[in-house]
Each structure stands twice: as C-alpha cells, then as structure tokens.
Amino acid sequence: MPRVSDMKERLMDAAMDLIWENSYGATSVDAICERAGAKKGSFYYFFKSKSELAAAALEDCWNKKKAEMDSIFSPTVPPLERFDRYFNFVHDRLAEVQKKCGSILGCPFISVGSEVSTQDQIVRETIDRIMDRKLNYFVSAVRDAAAEGVIDAPDPVAKARALFSCYQGMMAQARIQNDIELLRGFKEVAIEVLGVKRTSAMSSS
Amino acid sequence: MPRVSDMKERLMDAAMDLIWENSYGATSVDAICERAGAKKGSFYYFFKSKSELAAAALEDCWNKKKAEMDSIFSPTVPPLERFDRYFNFVHDRLAEVQKKCGSILGCPFISVGSEVSTQDQIVRETIDRIMDRKLNYFVSAVRDAAAEGVIDAPDPVAKARALFSCYQGMMAQARIQNDIELLRGFKEVAIEVLGVKRTSAMSSS
DNA sequence: AAAATAGTTGACTGGTCAGTCTATGCAGTT
C-alpha cells in the first residue's frame, strides 16, 4: 500500500472545531482547509461536499466521545451517580474549552441541529441518530434507577427524554448567555425532574 | 410630511420568516428583499447591516407576541393554568406554521441565539434580553404558585429557569426531529419539574 | 525499474455575498 495520510482526520477535527465555535453556515471550506493545513484539492479528494464533511465530522466526534460515555454510564455505577458524573464531566469539559476560545460552546449537536435541520437532510439525520444514541444512556440509567426503587418511572423513555431535553435546554442557554454558571446547579434540577425519593439523593460533590 | 411606507415592517417580517424557517446564515439580504418586494437600496435605507436588521426583526417579533403573553400570563389566571395555556398556545402555533412550511420550527430565539452567539454581539444581546423578559413570565407564575401553596419554591427564579430550559430543550429537539409529538406531553414534565403537589394538578385538557 | 495506488497541489470557474452609490420618484410645505 502507498503512503498513508492523516489528512481526513485533520479535516474532520478542523471542521468540528470551527463549526462548534462558530456555526455551520459561518464556517467556510477555505477556513477548514486552512486550519487543517490542506488545500482545496485534498478536501474534495476525501469528501464530496461540505455537508458530507460536516456529517462525517459530527459522527467522528461522537465516536471519540463514546468510550467516555460507556465508562461514565457503565452499569457497574449506581444509576443516579452516572448522571452526577456525566454532568460534572460535561461541565469540566466546557470550562476547559472556554479557557481556549473564550466562550461556552454548549452541545454542538443541538446548535448545529437547530441551525441546519430544515436545510440539510444529511447532517440532520446524522445528528438525529447521534442524539438518539445519547438518549439511550439516559434511558438505561432511568430504568436501572427505577428497578432499584430510587425513583418511580412508569414510562422510563419519557422520563429520560424529559431530563435529556432539560439538559440540552440548559446548555443552549449557557451558550447564548456565555455563562457556565447556569450548568452548575443542574444536579438539583435533575433530581426534581427524575423525582428522586428523598431518601436516595445523589452524591453531594 | 411626505408619504409613509410600510417597507420597514415588511423587511422585518420577511427576515423573521426566512431566518426562522432556515437560519440566520442561510438567509441572504437578497432573499429578504425579494420576499419583502424591496430593492437593495430600500434595505440599506432602513437598516445599516444584515445583523442590525436581524436584531430589529427579533425585537419586533417579540413585541408582537408580548400582548398575547400578557394575556396568557395574566395575574388573574391561576398560576399553573397560565403554564397550561401557554404550552397549548405554542403547540397550536407551531402546528399551524407546520401546515404552511412543512416543518416544526421551534423557538426562533433559541435557534438563532445558538447559531450566532459567538459571532454577532448585536443579535446575541437582543436575544439575551428577549429571553430574560420571557423568563420573567415564568418567574411570576412560579412565585404566585408558591404563594398559593400549590408548589414549594424556595428559589422561584431557579425553578422558573429550570422549567424554561426544559421547554426550550424540548422545542429544539422538536425542530431537529421535525416532530411536534415531543411537545404534546410537556404538561406532565412541567408538573414534575415544578414539583406540583398531588392535590393541585393542572387542568387535564 | 515500471506500474499501480494513494494522496497533493493550486489555479480556475461561475455564482452569490454584503454593502455602496448616484439618480430618481413622490408627497406635503412655502
């Protein structure tokens, strides 16, 4: 086999960075190439359009996060503690990114999804799929919590979806207001949304 | 005084329609002009940039909604019923828009806000202000509900914000999935987030 | 070393973008 290249990776990473920080519409192919150190030709050698690259970049971004998600939402961890760990993890990650770029960027899937949903079916469907996979971690945790009797959840999917939406909403607001403090108190909101019984609160880290 | 023109209004309406249906980035000044039946010269006679028009259009959109909000959230209405009416109102409105344009568009402030927050301070601040005013309706209702004893709310602002985020998150998801059904069951979520006491549920319309 | 595969280069195209400018129309005032 001839030489191998990491350019495809670099293009996806560059795209993800720029799209997350700015937006899909405000990110040009030229800008992506510049950041990746690629020329136009290379871009269109690996991807047949900007929208296909965006879909690939989002998918790739998810795949990189997946291992961490599996660890945080491991069935060996008590279900409510999974949420606790997850919210802390996201908070720390956003704070870290803020140091680099000066802004709270929130969840890229929600931002980009809202932006392109009516215009770009490829990207829309990719995000739809990713969000669904993300939701499933919540569903399992809610189910396990109900099985342990720490919450009541006659409809675990509905309850998981409620918590999920709530979290996504908070992140969108945090991005708009550029204020991470909104996410700080999310654990209390989660307890209320889940309807955690008074005897079995989450750890108070 | 010479002739009066409704062109400024028409430009704002056209901009709002296009931006809500597509996105800020995907909406060109030319497209706005075409829909408003205006020429470039008129556009730049009334607004000094695209971003200033967007801010004006969003502000104008809010002002048009304000009267309806005042009526829905009137202090003469029992506090929990205010939420009930509001969620129904938004649901019906989104369903109506869907008939015209084929998509569930969600909340324009959240979508546009997430899109432009890191790039356009004028628009960002406008949306920030609007969201805050919107939140205040929630805060008053939560306070009134607490005063009546139908919920416990040691921190009414936090509770209102939690419900608000939750609702915004659901709308963002409804847009991405193009599915209004997500909003149908929001009343039950609201009851849980607010922690409504079992004796005082919302009306079951 | 020749061939084949995998990746790179950068000039180029044609269209669209936000924004500018000068000329013009239209109504009420003097």
Place this chain on the structure above:
DNA sequence: AACTGCATAGACTGACCAGTCAACTATTTT
C-alpha cells in the same frame, strides 16, 4: 412652481463562496 424630507431604484464593486480539474508526487507492489 420650487423646496424639502422620505423612500425607491437598480447597477455596481470586490470579496468570498463551494466545487472542479488536470498535473504532480510519494510510496508500495510486481
């Protein structure tokens, strides 16, 4: 009829946009 303030017209600019293409380079296989 001339003046004045508001509003419209639409051609124009130069930057930038996504995407194309034919020539080129580097590595491995035969």
